[in-house]
Amino acid sequence: xxxxxxxxxxxxxxxxxxxxxxxxxxxxxxxxxxxxxxxxxxxxxxxxxxxxxxxxxxxxxxxxxxxxxxxxxxxxxxxxxxxxxxxxxxxxxxxxxxxxxxxxxxxxxxxxxxxxxxxxxxxxxxxxxxxxxxxxxxxxxxxxxxxxxxxxxxxxxxxxxxxxxxxxxxxxxxxxxxxxxxxxxxxxxxxxxxxxxxxxxxxxxxxxxxxxxxxxxxxxxxxxxxxxxxxxxxxxxxxxxxxxxxxxxxxxxxxxxxxxxxxxxxxxxxxxxxxxxxxxxxxxxxxxxxxxxxxxxxxx
Numbered sequence: 001x002x003x004x005x006x007x008x009x010x011x012x013x014x015x016x017x018x019x020x021x022x023x024x025x026x027x028x029x030x031x032x033x034x035x036x037x038x039x040x041x042x043x044x045x046x047x048x049x050x051x052x053x054x055x056x057x058x059x060x061x062x063x064x065x066x067x068x069x070x071x072x073x074x075x076x077x078x079x080x081x082x083x084x085x086x087x088x089x090x091x092x093x094x095x096x097x098x099x100x101x102x103x104x105x106x107x108x109x110x111x112x113x114x115x116x117x118x119x120x121x122x123x124x125x126x127x128x129x130x131x132x133x134x135x136x137x138x139x140x141x142x143x144x145x146x147x148x149x150x151x152x153x154x155x156x157x158x159x160x161x162x163x164x165x166x167x168x169x170x171x172x173x174x175x176x177x178x179x180x181x182x183x184x185x186x187x188x189x190x191x192x193x194x195x196x197x198x199x200x201x202x203x204x205x206x207x208x209x210x211x212x213x214x215x216x217x218x219x220x221x222x223x224x225x226x227x228x229x230x231x232x233x234x235x236x237x238x239x240x241x242x243x244x245x246x247x248x249x250x251x252x253x254x255x256x257x258x259x260x261x262x263x264x265x266x267x268x269x270x271x272x273x274x275x276x277x278x279x280x281x282x283x284x285x286x287x288x289x290x291x292x293x294x295x296x297x298x299x300x
């Protein structure tokens with residue numbers, strides 16, 4: 001199962017934007033957590049057009065949370081259209097489900113955001129706007145980062161989770177993001193199987209929470225971005241292929257409906273014949289992503 005999902009992720013790149021050949025200055029393998037772990041490294045890429053500062057977009061790869069060192073793949077998938085639009089692109093690693101159970105993954109994402117905001121001057125970044133995007137499990141984490149702006153800990157039933165975490169040297173810095181593009185992320189883990197119920201104990205989400213999803217509904221709620229939606233959340237663009245056989249299309253339908261109800265949905269792009277990457281990644285959807293981030297950045 002794990003190998004199949006990783007192959008699907010890698011094959012999707014054959015249909016992606018391709019490697020961003022026209023990047024300018026870059027910093028590679030920067031550790032954002034003040035340790036020596038590969039899963040706490042990020043790459044910063046600046047556009048080739050020189051400016052004093054660049055507004056920034058964080059990119060999170062998809063791997064069903066199984067990988068801890070695929071930041072280059074994330075950049076290859078989504079970097080070029082963002083660089084071409086004038087954004088600094090920060091592609092990050094995070095702990096896999098094999099390294100640590102949830103909420104380690106969102107703790108890592110928030111630590112990376114705090115690091116970029118705290119060190120913006122050193123990397124020519126304009127921290128007045130930090131957007132975030134990701135695909136598949138990266139779309140889940142990007143969405144979770146957006147809906148948990150300002151959330152430290154959260155309780156559902158008898159389960160409490162530390163969403164923010166205390167990783168790195170900048171725990172007093174904000175981890176808020178200003179806009180989110182979710183590419184076919186899994187969102188509601190209580191409805192992943194046939195859009196109605198949980199998957200089994202061999203699913204990627206079971207590995208993420210270290211248990212059978214059906215037996216841990218409080219924890220499923222705490223990994224569901226919709227649980228946290230409030231007026232602190234930014235605006236979202238959601239993109240999903242109608243023929244996705246890895247993450248059901250209904251996941252983005254559920255999410256878009258919840259965002260729309262709160263006035264946070266810019267657009268839901270449902271791609272006819274779109275698969276889990278192939279066809280869904282296309283010139284039009286890349287432009288939609290870039291245009292959305294440019295519009296939101298223009299408000300800052």
